[in-house]
Amino acid sequence: MGLFFKKAIDQFGVGLRRHQKSIQIIQWFIALFYLILLIIPAFMQLPPRHAHILNHLVLFAQFVFWGIWWPFVILSMVCIGRLWCGLFCPEGALTEWASRTIGRNKTIPRWIKWKGWPAVAFILTTLYGQLISVYDYAIASLLILGGSTFGAIIIGFLYGKGNRVWCRYLCPVNGVFNLLSRLAPISFKTDQYKWAIYHGETIHNPHCPPIINIRQLHGVSACHMCGRCAGMKDAVSLQPRSMNEEILVYGEEIHNTWQTHLLLFGMIGVAIGAFTWTISPWFVYLKQYLAEWLINHDVYWPFSISAPWWVLTNYPANNDSFNWLDGFCISFYILASGLCYGMWLTLIYKVLAYFLYKPNFYFYIAQAVIPLAAVGIFLGLSATTVKLLQYEGFSFWWLKDLRAFFLGGASLWSLYLGFNILKKDCNYLYQFVFTFLLFSISIIPIVAAWIMMFWIW
Numbered sequence: 232m233g234l235f236f237k238k239a240i241d242q243f244g245v246g247l248r249r250h251q252k253s254i255q256i257i258q259w260f261i262a263l264f265y266l267i268l269l270i271i272p273a274f275m276q277l278p279p280r281h282a283h284i285l286n287h288l289v290l291f292a293q294f295v296f297w298g299i300w301w302p303f304v305i306l307s308m309v310c311i312g313r314l315w316c317g318l319f320c321p322e323g324a325l326t327e328w329a330s331r332t333i334g335r336n337k338t339i340p341r342w343i344k345w346k347g348w349p350a351v352a353f354i355l356t357t358l359y360g361q362l363i364s365v366y367d368y369a370i371a372s373l374l375i376l377g378g379s380t381f382g383a384i385i386i387g388f389l390y391g392k393g394n395r396v397w398c399r400y401l402c403p404v405n406g407v408f409n410l411l412s413r414l415a416p417i418s419f420k421t422d423q424y425k426w427a428i429y430h431g432e433t434i435h436n437p438h439c440p441p442i443i444n445i446r447q448l449h450g451v452s453a454c455h456m457c458g459r460c461a462g463m464k465d466a467v468s469l470q471p472r473s474m475n476e477e478i479l480v481y482g483e484e485i486h487n488t489w490q491t492h493l494l495l496f497g498m499i500g501v502a503i504g505a506f507t508w509t510i511s512p513w514f515v516y517l518k519q520y521l522a523e524w525l526i527n528h529d530v531y532w533p534f535s536i537s538a539p540w541w542v543l544t545n546y547p548a549n550n551d552s553f554n555w556l557d558g559f560c561i562s563f564y565i566l567a568s569g570l571c572y573g574m575w576l577t578l579i580y581k582v583l584a585y586f587l588y589k590p591n592f593y594f595y596i597a598q599a600v601i602p603l604a605a606v607g608i609f610l611g612l613s614a615t616t617v618k619l620l621q622y623e624g625f626s627f628w629w630l631k632d633l634r635a636f637f638l639g640g641a642s643l644w645s646l647y648l649g650f651n652i653l654k655k656d657c658n659y660l661y662q663f664v665f666t667f668l669l670f671s672i673s674i675i676p677i678v679a680a681w682i683m684m685f686w687i688w
């Protein structure tokens with residue numbers, strides 16, 4: 232059974248290489264569907280109160296983008312790796328097409344290769360999305376998603392030689408996908424020995440879209456799983472693996488400060504802030520306190536709703552507008568959440584590294600919280616799915632149990648990873664007990680935030 236499964240996965244990888252033409256056709260269909268759903272609803276009237284997902288294009292597009300697309304693409308990263316990037320992503324297909332067919336093929340400049348882009352782009356996009364209510368308005372979706380697609384085409388047009396420079400360096404979710412796909416149970420791998428002894432016909436490197444050194448391939452995190460290198464030199468194949476392998480076996484090799492910042496400050500801290508501000512009593516308290524202070528000091532301009540919709544949400548017809556105070560409080564709450572969580576986790580993991588006399592251990596142990604980050608983002612995004620379906624009359628009596636299952640499972644998974652990482656690196660029992668206790672304490676505020684969001688507030 233195991234062997235059959237392994238063979239089937241391998242054949243699937245080879246099938247991807249053989250059916251590149253069909254994959255391209257699918258990509259063009261998805262790109263067309265994506266552009267239609269992105270552009271047309273943005274120029275339509277706001278939907279009336281009695282409209283439904285199935286009879287109004289604006290609501291349908293909203294449901295497709297924020298109810299299905301994003302939550303399930305995030306989930307797919309953990310379940311099947313970056314197949315989404317390699318096979319279906321419209322931005323990837325468009326940037327590659329622009330580079331291959333009409334591109335100027337310029338050398339990639341150094342500013343594009345800056346390692347901080349994934350973290351900065353994710354945090355800024357998340358914050359901006361909340362300020363302009365990207366989940367609720369089609370024009371806001373067009374600005375954020377369309378802006379990203381436009382950027383992808385321009386970068387493809389200017390740089391690279393038919394590859395996906397945008398996806399590799401600038402895509403706002405590349406860093407997130409990179410981290411989440413470390414948990415995937417399948418990955419393309421290169422057998423170093425078979426590669427070295429290969430004596431068959433000369434094979435040119437396939438056009439690897441994210442420009443990866445195929446010879447060194449042992450994980451999916453940067454690989455888009457397009458399958459173009461499957462079978463190369465009889466050494467590259469798609470293989471099943473343990474969902475812990477990439478972190479436990481290869482995680483120690485990674486010393487990427489920005490990627491760790493993205494995980495701790497962005498995917499945990501900023502994401503918690505972005506998903507909880509709408510229901511947080513602390514947010515209400517902050518806003519009330521500042522409003523009273525402003526009124527007591529005769530300062531009234533922050534209460535005006537003069538900002539255009541592309542700066543702050545402003546839809547008077549829907550009775551939905553943010554004033555400057557709202558904008559400030561939202562930004563402050565989200566960024567403060569990012570800073571508090573990021574600093575708390577960084578501090579604890581640095582203490583663990585210091586205690587074990589291994590400065591780089593901080594990067595390793597931080598990866599143990601990836602399952603919790605993944606589930607947090609999925610649960611946060613899927614709250615929109617649930618909200619939209621509840622408007623349609625669906626009831627979710629089982630939802631609390633399912634959320635508890637996801638959150639409990641992710642917490643145990645993170646503890647399991649932490650346990651095994653620490654077991655590998657601790658020389659004495661007292662070291663292990665102390666460090667594991669500290670690690671367990673570190674994840675309590677993360678779990679607490681989601682418990683408050685889904686069960687208490």
Ligand code: SF4
Pocket residue numbers: 317419437438439440441442443445448454455456457458459460461
């Ligand atoms: S290494 Fe490159 S060519 Fe091979 S599957 Fe991954 S993305 Fe495709």
